[in-house]
Amino acid sequence: MTPSDREQQVLDRIERARRRRAEVKEERITLAHGAGGKATRTLVDALFLEAFRNPRLEPLGDAAELEIGCSRLALTTDSFVVTPLFFPGGDIGHLAVNGTVNDLAVSGARPLYLTAGFILEEGLPVADLVRITESMRAAADAAGITIVTGDTKVVQRGKGDGCYVNTAGIGVVEHAWRLGMDGVRPGDAVIVSGPIGDHGVTIMLARGDLGIEAENLVSDTAPLHDVVDALLLATPGVRIMRDATRGGVATVLNEIARAANVAVVVDEDAVPVRQEVRGAAELLGIDPLYVACEGRFVAVVDAAEADRAIDVLRDHPLGAHAAVIGRVAADPAGLVLLKTGFGGTRICDVLVGDPLPRIC
Amino acid sequence: MTPSDREQQVLDRIERARRRRAEVKEERITLAHGAGGKATRTLVDALFLEAFRNPRLEPLGDAAELEIGCSRLALTTDSFVVTPLFFPGGDIGHLAVNGTVNDLAVSGARPLYLTAGFILEEGLPVADLVRITESMRAAADAAGITIVTGDTKVVQRGKGDGCYVNTAGIGVVEHAWRLGMDGVRPGDAVIVSGPIGDHGVTIMLARGDLGIEAENLVSDTAPLHDVVDALLLATPGVRIMRDATRGGVATVLNEIARAANVAVVVDEDAVPVRQEVRGAAELLGIDPLYVACEGRFVAVVDAAEADRAIDVLRDHPLGAHAAVIGRVAADPAGLVLLKTGFGGTRICDVLVGDPLPRIC
Structure with a gap:
């Protein structure tokens, strides 16, 4: 994918911003520092990583x-x-x-x-x-x-x-093999284990902030150990997994793109989203890709193993609506691109503010 | 030690209260539930232990x-x-x-x-x-x-x-040998590693609640791993250790008395307390034995090893003022008795309320 001059300027600006040494510019903590997006990342890099730096902390993985x-x-x-x-x-x-x-x-x-x-x-x-x-x-x-x-x-x-x-x-x-960002390769498939955003939207509705109800919508909170285990046993092709909590799938994909220095290209139409979630997210003015799940994960899988992975996931109640939502590409490294239903492509960056505070 | 009839009535009442099935009588959480005393113990027994019961949780040790x-x-x-x-x-x-x-x-x-x-x-x-x-x-x-x-x-x-x-x-x-309440024996010596109550009183003074200052008093917050290690290496006679935080030394001694089903008899005059701490505790109307430390521990040690233990502790900066403060007796099982400077003896029970909230 060769970017236009205008696109290239945007990419360069993002790249420059990212290379800057992390620095918390605010004098006081804001809700955004807890949102899992840009401000959280800056706080972690500039403060916690700086103070506690050691090789075991450095990967900043889920564990x-x-x-x-x-x-x-x-x-x-x-x-x-x-x-x-x-x-x-x-x-x-x-x-x-x-x-x-x-x-x-x-x-x-x-x-x-x-x-x-x-x-x-x-x-x-x-x-x-x-x-x-x-x-x-x-x-x-x-x-x-x-x-x-x-x-x-x-x-x-x-x-x-x-x-x-x-x-x-x-x-x-x-599991004897090693999961890690360094295993992610261009061409790999990107999978989500089920419909996204249920948890975040359920919390917003429970607060009554939107003044609407969705009778059938409940949080997706669930333990993923069993479905993850089934996937790992079925295929050696799993590169890395992340559960999509604060900041949603978009934030996880950005972490993968940055850490593995690859592009992640997502097909918007392939992302499973319940109708109620889509509707509420529209009212909130937020893309469901940024809404927290508490029982869904993203997996990057060897493309040759993607069908097998989807089959195994769909055999499990917690993976019944698993889907391949995109693929890993070499360029533009570090970015997540969203191919929209209308044939366009846009950059899907991490969020700056906190549209949904205290979701977990 | 044979109790008088009147003392026996008190002992019986305490015993009956302790045998009752733990039950949280309050409808709402109070500060006392976080104080480390009676209310905390009831909350832990009635709620957390009841809900989570399993053999690894049950000892309710420090770890x-x-x-x-x-x-x-x-x-x-x-x-x-x-x-x-x-x-x-x-x-x-x-x-x-x-x-x-x-x-x-x-x-x-x-x-x-x-x-x-x-x-x-x-x-x-x-x-x-x-x-x-x-x-x-x-x-x-x-x-x-x-x-x-x-x-x-x-x-x-x-x-x-x-x-x-x-x-x-x-x-x-x-350490190959096993520390545990079941090792505690009548005759054992009870040791504290240094002056007690510095942390709690420092916090109260820092809040300005007492309107007094004590220039030289600072929190005793310190890591105990090194002094504990020195003690464990020097003698196999250590039965059990506890750090004396919320609820102070008195609460730790009560936990030991109950868990090991022994009496702990403390010589009040032998307990190391700084002058500033004693003074402030008097103003607060609280016995220094109930004031939190953050760098002191209680050890129960085989009486034959007590001198060696004190020597080793006093060789370490964090144990310079270590002292034997009492001994373990068979009766009255489950209670802590305080021998006062005036020749009297009183029961030193855990506290019901929370005289020093949010001390740690």
Whole structure:
């Protein structure tokens, strides 16, 4: 694909911006710093990576890979601040378990043990906390992971928002081959495991912000370890997987494009999106590609293995609507291009602001 | 020690209360549920243990012990909500690293890897976050632990309190013998590694609540892995160790008395307390035994090894003022008795309320 002069200017500008040393220009933290997009990336690069720099942190994957004794382990953490705490299809407890389970699963690890840290706001109904812990137990049972240690803190009324939950998870990396960005090749197929954006739109509707209802729409929160395992066992062609949470599929694809130094070319019409999600996203003025999922993942797969991968995924309830949505190309390296239904092509960059705060 | 009739009635009442099935009677979460005392214990027993029950969680130690592959690992987590974020001798970043390092250390594990989850409030000065991350790096370097993965969430202004930090840590259990409550025997010596209550009083003074200043008083926040290691290498007589954070030494001693089904008899005059701490605690109307430390631990040691243990501790900067503060007795099982300077004896129970909220 040879860009026009005008396109080339845009590409050059993006490239220059990306090469700049990361620097947080704001004096104060904004919601965008937690959105998973450009501001989050800058914060991570300029602050956290700068302060903590070490080879295990540097890949910034969904989980860190560690060798301890004779085992290869994966370690990951996530905090959950979703509002409302309860929503169709799940609650903060489900998310807190599944989110960490999924970060382990897409790293090729079998989830083993989980920690649970609660920050409770004074005044939280104890009945709500009971519901949340019961959800966590059910989600942990479903994922075959054991909650082995925890912590509880309480902050004064007005210094929290009901309940925040942090989980950290350990898994054992059992798949002998190595998943990694360095395996991604031009020509590879890009797959999503199901319809995108269900979780994010469900949360927005649950808040009542849109003034509409969608009876059949529920969060897609689910543990991905089993469907991922089926895929990894069926084909050695999987290069890398990422679960598409904050920032949605578009953000994951941009991370892949940058980290593997390739282009990702997406066929917009091939992306599975439920009608309700498409409609609500239009009202929100946001592309469903940027809306969070909590039970979907993106996989880059050897093109020769793509059909087999799709077959295996579609045999699993959590992959019933899996689809090839695009392919990896050599140029323009580092960018995601979207081929629209009308025959056009546009750059699909990461978002600058936070259109959907506190979605997870 | 034979109790009088009146004392026996008190003991019986306490025993009956303890045997009751744990039940959270409050309809809403209160600050006391986060204080580390009675309410926290009830919440943990009635909710978390009930929901998540499994053999690895059940001991409710500072860290869970796991066998993975050929390794014995310890896993622990803590959330930190201290206010103010910065205080004499440290900040929330130091606490977040040292707190988790210490939970691993007193479990007999060598700290290896750490996760870091941040919940930031919109409006937090970026410069504050930079200071916090730099503290975490310095503390991690000092403890020889590596921060390998993390997460950042942002909540709206008014839905947080600047910055909350969660850390989870993995360590490897290298000491061949087993530490555990079942090793605690009547006759054993009870040791604290240094003056108690410095951290809690420093935080209260930093808030300005008391309207007094103590120039030389700073938090005792410190990584205990090295002094603990020296102790474990010097003597096989160590039964169990606990770091004395929320709820202070009194709460740790009560946990030991209950879990090992023994009495702990403390000689009040033998407990090392700085003059400034004693004075401030008096103003607060709280016994220094209940005030949090962040760099001190309690050890139960075979009485025949107590002198050796004290010598080794005093050779280390973090144990310079270590002291034997009491001994383990058979009766009254489950209770901590305090022998006062005036020749009296009183029961030293865990606290019901939260006199010092958000101390860590």
